[in-house]
Amino acid sequence: MKNYNNPKFNDLFKLPEQKIQPTAGPGQKESIPARRDFLQKAGLGGLALGAFMFQPIEDTLAYSTQKVNRYSSPSDLKITDLRVAEVAGAPMRCPIIRIDTNQGLYGLGEVRDGASHKYALELKSRILGENPCQIERIFKKIKQFGNHARQAGGVCAVEMALWDLAGKAYNVPVYQMLGGKYRDAIRLYSDTTQSRDPEVFATRMKERMDMGYTFLKMDFGVQMIRDNKGSLVNTKAFDKGTKWASEYGSYSRTEHPFTAIQITDKGLEELVQYVAAVRDKVGYDVPLAADHFGHFDYKECIRLADALEPYRLAWLEDMVPWFFTEKWKQITDAVKTPTLTGEDIFLKEEFVKLVDTRSVDMIQPDLASSGGILETKKIGDYAEERGIPMAMHFAGTPVSFMANIHCAAATENFIALEHHSVDIPWWEDMVKGIPKPLVKDGFAPVPEGPGLGIELNDDVIKQHLVEGTEYFAPTEEWNTIRSNDRWWS
Numbered sequence: 420m421k422n423y424n425n426p427k428f429n430d431l432f433k434l435p436e437q438k439i440q441p442t443a444g445p446g447q448k449e450s451i452p453a454r455r456d457f458l459q460k461a462g463l464g465g466l467a468l469g470a471f472m473f474q475p476i477e478d479t480l481a482y483s484t485q486k487v488n489r490y491s492s493p494s495d496l497k498i499t500d501l502r503v504a505e506v507a508g509a510p511m512r513c514p515i516i517r518i519d520t521n522q523g524l525y526g527l528g529e530v531r532d533g534a535s536h537k538y539a540l541e542l543k544s545r546i547l548g549e550n551p552c553q554i555e556r557i558f559k560k561i562k563q564f565g566n567h568a569r570q571a572g573g574v575c576a577v578e579m580a581l582w583d584l585a586g587k588a589y590n591v592p593v594y595q596m597l598g599g600k601y602r603d604a605i606r607l608y609s610d611t612t613q614s615r616d617p618e619v620f621a622t623r624m625k626e627r628m629d630m631g632y633t634f635l636k637m638d639f640g641v642q643m644i645r646d647n648k649g650s651l652v653n654t655k656a657f658d659k660g661t662k663w664a665s666e667y668g669s670y671s672r673t674e675h676p677f678t679a680i681q682i683t684d685k686g687l688e689e690l691v692q693y694v695a696a697v698r699d700k701v702g703y704d705v706p707l708a709a710d711h712f713g714h715f716d717y718k719e720c721i722r723l724a725d726a727l728e729p730y731r732l733a734w735l736e737d738m739v740p741w742f743f744t745e746k747w748k749q750i751t752d753a754v755k756t757p758t759l760t761g762e763d764i765f766l767k768e769e770f771v772k773l774v775d776t777r778s779v780d781m782i783q784p785d786l787a788s789s790g791g792i793l794e795t796k797k798i799g800d801y802a803e804e805r806g807i808p809m810a811m812h813f814a815g816t817p818v819s820f821m822a823n824i825h826c827a828a829a830t831e832n833f834i835a836l837e838h839h840s841v842d843i844p845w846w847e848d849m850v851k852g853i854p855k856p857l858v859k860d861g862f863a864p865v866p867e868g869p870g871l872g873i874e875l876n877d878d879v880i881k882q883h884l885v886e887g888t889e890y891f892a893p894t895e896e897w898n899t900i901r902s903n904d905r906w907w908s
Contacts (some may be wrong), residue, residue: 493552493588497521501543501577502891503536506883509816509849510840514539514572515875517891518580520551524587527871528580529819530572531787538564538573543897545904546577551584555793562790563904568763571788578791579822579871586870593822593871597796597829604862605827608634608708608810608835612842615643617696624707625700627841631860634706634733634835639693641682641713650686653679656714673714675739676746680715687726694730706733706835708759708810717746724754734759734781734810741769747778759783762812766790770798774807781834785812787819792826803832814839817850817857821871828865836863848879 500519505512514536518526530539542561549557558578565574582593594600609632614620624635644650645657656678682690697707709732712723720738727735734757739746741760751758757780764770765788773779782802786795799809809832813823820838827833838858840846847857852874853866866872881890 492522493585494550495522496524496550496552496584496588498546498549498551500894501539501546501897502894503530503539504880504890505536505885505888506816506849506880507885508883509843509846510814512885513815513819514576515816515818515880516576516580518546518551518577518584520584524584526551526580526582526584526587527818527873527875528576528578528583529787529815529822530576531569531785531819532814534569534572538570539576540573540894540897541900542573542577543894544900547898551581552588554578554581554585557581558791558793562766565765565790567765567769568788571765571790575787575789575791578793579786579819582792582822582825583870590869592865592867592869593792593825594828594865597793597825600828600865601831601833602828602865604864605824605833606634606835607632607838607858607861607863608636608706609841609861610636610638610710610814610837610839613638613643613711617693620693621696621700624697628701628705630841632705633861634708635701636708636710636733636736636837637693637697638711639690639709640711641680641686641690641715642711643693644686644689647686647689650683650689652681652683656680675714676716676743678714678716680713680719682715682719682723687723690723691726691730694727694732698730703731707731708733708736710736712738717743717750720750721753724750724756728755732756736760736783737762741773744772744776744778747773748776751777751779757781759810761785762788764789767794767798767801771801774802774805779807781808781810783810783812786823786826787813787815792822795826796830799826799830799832803830808832808834810834811836813837817847817873818871818875820857820863821850821866821873824863824865825871838863845879845883849876849883850874851876 499521502517503514505514511532513532514530516528516539561574565571586593609627611623736759759781761783762785784795784798789795823836827836850873
């Protein structure tokens with residue numbers, strides 16, 4: 420594997436040294452003169468400046484600085500607007516938010532894939548007029564409107580955008596404001612579409628490896644063998660349902676202990692064949708993680724883990740819902756393969772329970788639902804102190820991707836970040852202002868530009884908007900929603 424900490428790699432992705440002046444935000448008038456124009460008028464135009472040489476110093480300064488940029492005065496920044504653009508198929512429905520300010524700066528954030536954009540819009544009236552650099556204070560004000568899984572999407576999107584704004588205001592990358600970085604490039608693990616044919620599945624995994632990815636993850640589980648006679652007990656659990664009905668059936672909304680689904684010895688052997696085929700194809704040089712086993716209780720999880728143990732998986736993910744702490748501990752204590760959960764958990768407190776009880780071997784927050792950039796770093800730091808590593812779950816556009824990159828760079832116990840959009844050809848084209856490609860040999864270089872380090876490519880995103888939606892349309896109807904928001908009295 421290439422050494423991504425050597426000077427050659429760093430030089431390859433190093434941005435030219437530059438002093439970036441914030442520009443006017445969308446819909447605001449540009450008022451930043453070129454340096455050359457200023458020198459011509461204030462310096463080379465000696466006669467004009469000379470006329471002021473014998474004037475009071477206040478008048479001279481007023482003239483010579485009349486067109487100097489006065490944007491990016493962090494103490495005077497105020498939030499003036501919040502708008503949304505919803506992108507389809509990146510990899511799912513992904514709402515991007517833009518927070519505007521009185522100084523022309525704007526920040527970008529992203530609501531977690533599949534969540535409603537209204538989770539962010541409901542926060543608009545609560546943040547208008549706030550200084551976006553007061554990130555932690557604003558987060559504590561709005562976090563009561565988040566909850567586990569997609570319901571945290573709005574809070575996390577706003578938090579991302581605040582960091583982007585603060586970085587632009589101070590002209591530093593987000594990772595620098597988090598205390599600096601531990602690494603210059605972030606290792607990615609590539610998720611892979613499944614197939615019921617083990618050989619096809621294995622070939623797809625090998626193709627990921629050939630693209631340069633040094634960490635792989637596969638989705639497989641009981642849904643792949645549910646139609647095989649004698650493979651599962653209680654197949655009727657799949658018969659009714661609306662969500663993912665073709666693959667998952669009604670049990671997708673039934674918590675794992677309550678489905679009464681069991682795997683037979685025949686079914687175990689069929690599932691093992693998938694993993695064996697992949698290992699035969701990709702070998703053991705790369706870590707191979709597993710996800711989406713299906714909804715069955717912890718004793719079935721233990722039987723499956725024991726059957727898969729010879730193939731040395733990097734982790735077993737989300738075997739039961741994250742809130743069944745005792746069941747997680749029973750699984751973890753019984754099996755030799757590392758266990759992992761966390762993509763649906765909001766805030767540090769629930770991670771603390773899993774870590775302190777040693778109920779899992781690894782944690783995996785999704786920054787777009789865990790509480791945002793700083794909360795995820797706090798989660799990682801807490802786990803690090805107790806010897807627990809952190810992988811990171813992600814599926815979204817390059818906006819949320821870059822938020823993850825900065826957080827991963829600044830968190831010491833980080834292992835790998837998920838990349839769910841490998842097969843989308845226009846995915847990287849959604850952003851500009853950053854060296855391309857965003858991913859090289861399975862690693863993502865940490866950007867050095869201010870804030871998240873990216874700008875939106877308006878034309879590309881407009882081509883992929885959710886049908887019937889507009890690009891950052893006005894949202895005045897969300898300006899004045901008020902309620903007694905205290906959660907104590």
